[in-house]
Amino acid sequence: MLEINRLRAGYGEAEILKGISLTVKPGEIHGIMGPNGHGKSTMSKILIGHPAYAVTGGGVTFNGKNLLEMPPEKRALEGMFLAYQYPVEIPGVNNAEFLRMAYNEKRKHEKLEPVDPLDFDELLNAKMKFLGMDSRFKERAVNEGFSGGEKKKNEILQMALLEPKVAILDEIDSGLDIDALKVVAEGVNKLAGPGNSLMIITHYPRILQYIKPHHVHVLIRGKIVRSGGMDLAEELETTGYDSYLKEK
Amino acid sequence: MADTDKKQDISELTKREYKYGFTTDIEADVLPKGLNEQTIRAIWAKKNEPEYMLEFRLKAYRQWLTMKHPTWAHLQIDPIDFQDISYYSAPKKKEKLQSIDEVPPEILHTFEKLGIPLMEQKRLSNVAVDAVFDSVSVATTHQKKLAKQGIIFCSISEALHTHPDLVKKYLGSVVPITDNFYAALNSAVFSDGSFVYIPPDTKCPMELSTYFRINTEETGQFERTLIICDKNSSVSYIEGCTAPAFDTRQLHAAIVELVALDNADIKYSTVQNWFAGDPESGKGGIYNFVVKRGKCQGANSKISWTQIETGSAITWKYPSCVLIGDNSQGEFYSVALTTGHQQADTGTKMIHIGKNTRSVVISKGISADVASNAYRGLVRVASVAEGARNYTQCDSMLVGDKCSAHTFPYIDVGNENAQVEHEASTSKISEEQLLYFQQRGIGKEEAIRTILNGFCKDVFNQLPMEFAVEAQKLLALKLEHSVG
Incomplete structure (x- = not known):
């Protein structure tokens, strides 16, 4: 579904991603782990097309398209889809x-008729209930004055509505207390299915206890230095990234 | 010769060639360039006005001679040679364009995308037929219908003949001829404009509009509008300036006077989209220097100004309210958008004199590219204005980092019980906001439109429905190339 091939990219003069290759198949959940400042968020920004970041090499294929x-x-x-940090x-x-x-x-992209406000409201209410969200979310301006947890929930709500094929969750657990984290993780798990894939970007392994990945990758200095399964995440829980950072 | 002059009102600024401008209709009523007492007498004579108007005009002219061009505005105005302007250039027939190719492509593009009503489409794409005259007849149709209720809606020249007493009583009563430089100039040389009188106990049954008439008078740079709303009456008036000017830089120095008697309610809305000049070089475009003022003369009267200012090279105006009657109310809702090299210095004056007078000012300034946008507002509470209240909210939005926004609030309170509130904010449309929309599948244009509509909501809500839609589209169109 998503094939990242020797991707190099950066911001201004600085090259941040130095050749990343990663294949995400339908139904897979990938954990992308690593310390801050090593390229995790840059990778998500490149994938969504942030104009301030530039690709300097390699390529990305999505559903067979460039x-x-x-x-x-x-x-x-x-x-x-990117659930923003x-x-x-x-x-x-x-x-x-x-x-x-x-x-x-x-809907328009899928050549379907637009949904009118009343029908949409019903749909929205259902999705919000599913995520345990208060209806006052509807009345407020987009993310304005939302708490950290509310913002994250609003991201997951959008994901629930838009049903993306690949959803990147960038530090979705940051700023969440344990109860909110459970709600968000539960919501994400309900949305995961055989037809769509998840990329969980995280510094801490904690979230991966709630959303179990099939594959875990360690991203250091713009490169994937190690890939493995859930056991890799558990290993990182105890060892941290120090051993990777010392290597050169 | 005469026709060429007509096209070169400020010829010093007229660098762009108007290749086909001189080909039609040389016998149009055009006075030679220059301004002196002879000019004033000639205008007066041509319009066949009553004797007192000559006095009015000459007095204004003599006053104007003693005045200096004001310099306090936050504007870069190229010097204007007032002797290089023709002051009477109302042609009998509108000059026809030779072909559609003469309409600047960006204007064509704008109108295509606006999807404006058929009547307008007809007018604009009407390059050979004088559809402009059609629009005059529209106004006349309204006239007859309105006359049944005693409502007078006609040109001010006509009113000078048909209702001389009303005109004599109120003309210059809100904006005295000595008020300021451009008020004196307009009073001396104004050629036409509209006149409205709503009799007592009458709710005007339809929106009155200068939309069409302005197009008839493409050369009407010195317009004069006078609206009188008698006791217990109400009127909603719309001034649509979406007609683009095909010409080079022109001076548009109008005066609008509103008078509201006891319990009267006047709502005056403007959607201004005069030609703004070349967005790259800043050449051409209209100097929109307008004096608009309303007098809430009667108790419980109300005057509400709503303006959407998107065009003109320079917009310089302060639609104001003088709140004389007890419990009278003044309102000012404004969206001023400047892009390219446009400049705006606009706002309002709320003068509280009567008891328990209230005023609300909501101003939204949007600035993009290298444009400059200033809000300037005065709230004055006289010592006798017991219980006066004002609320001012003044928000600026910047698009890009080369534009500027400025706020100049003046508050002058002479009564210690007055309540005056002022709130201001400045924000930016950021790349991150647009990307957030795009990440959810919403294109940049739509994103800009949505953010701006959110920003301007409080003002758009004041406009009649179809104008609100038009205003929204205008803003989005004007900003299309300024973001990202």
């Missing part, structure tokens, strides 16, 4: 309207 040639919205419509606040724009707009763009 992902890097698509503008950001096209990537999203093709099924690439720091969701962006958009003052003045109603959250429910924003969600409906995104949902209808997807």
Whole structure:
């Protein structure tokens, strides 16, 4: 579904990703682990097409298409989703309207009729209930004044609505207390299925106890230095990244 | 010769060639360039006005001679040679474009995307037929219908003949001829404009609009509008300036005077999209220097200004309210957008004189590219204005990092019981916000539109429905190339 092939990329003059290869198949859950500042978030930004980051080598294929040639919205419509580490606040724009707009763009892409506000409201209520979210989320501006946990839930709500093929969850556990984490993880697990894949980007192994990955990769200095299964995550829990950082 | 002059109102600024400008209709009523007492007399004579108007005009002119061009605005204005302007250039027939190719492509593009009503489409794409005259007849249709209720809606020249007493009583009563440099100039040379009178106990049954008429008078740079709303009456008036100017830089120095008597309610809305000049070089475009003022003369009267200012090279105006009657209310809702090389210095004045007078000011300034956008507002509470209240909210949005936004609030409170509140904020449309939309499958254009609509919601809500839609589209169009 997603094939990353010797991807090199950076920000300004600095090259951050130094040749990453990774294949994500339908139904798979991948954990991308590593210390901060080694390229985890850069990888997610490259995949969604952040304009400030530039690809300097390699390629990415998504559903057989060249992902890097698509503008950001096209990537999203093709099924690439990023649950932000720091969701962006958009003052003045109603959250429910924003969600409906995104949902209808997807419908349009699938050549389906747009959903009117009333029908959408029903759909939204169902999804929010499923995630244990308060209905006042609908009335507020997108992410404005949301707590850390509320923002993360709002990201997962969007994921639930848009049903992406590949969802990247960037530090989805940061800023969440244990109860909120359980709710979010439960929501994510319900959304995982044979047809879609997850990439869980995380510094700490904790989240991987709740969302069990099939594959775990360690990203150090812009390269995947080791791949393995759940046992690798457990190993990191005790050893940390020090041994990887010392190597050169 | 005369026709060429007409096209070169400020010829110093007129660098762009108007190749086909001189080919039509040389016999149009155009006075030679220059301004002196002879000019004033000639305008007065051509319009066949009553004797007192000559006095009015000459007095204004003599006053103007003693005045200096104001310099306090936060604007870069190229010097204007007032002797290099023709002051009477209302052609009988609108000059026809020779072909659609003469309409600047960006304007064509804008209108295509606007999907404006058929009437307008007809007018714009009407390159050979004088559809402009059609729009005049539309106004006349309204006239007859309105006259049944005693509502007078006509040109001010017509009103000078048909309702001389009303005009004499109110013309210059809100904006005195000595008020300021451009008020004096306009009073001396104004050529036409509209006149509205709503009799007592009458709710005007339809929106009145200058939309069409302005197109008839493509050269009407010195317009004069006078609206009088008598006791217990109400009117909603719309000024649509979505007509693009095909010409080079022009001076548009209008005066609008509103008078609200007891319990009267006037709502005046403007959607201004004059030609803004070349976005790259800044050449051309309209100097939109307008004096708009309303007098809440009667008790419980209300005047509400709503303006969406998107066009013009320079916008310089302060639609204001003088709250004389007890319990009277003034409102000002404004969205001012500047892109390219556009500049705006706009805002309002709320003068509280009567008891328990209230005013609300909501201003949204959006600035992009290398444009400059200033809010300037005065709230004055006279010592006798017991219980006066004002609320001002002034928000700026910056798009990109080469533009600027400025706020100049003046608060002058002479009564210690007055409540005056002022809130201000500045924000930016960020790349991250747009990317967030895009990541959810929503294109950049739609994202900008949505963010701006959110920002301007409080003002758009004040506009009649179809104008709100138009205003939203206008903003999105104008900003399309400015973000990202």
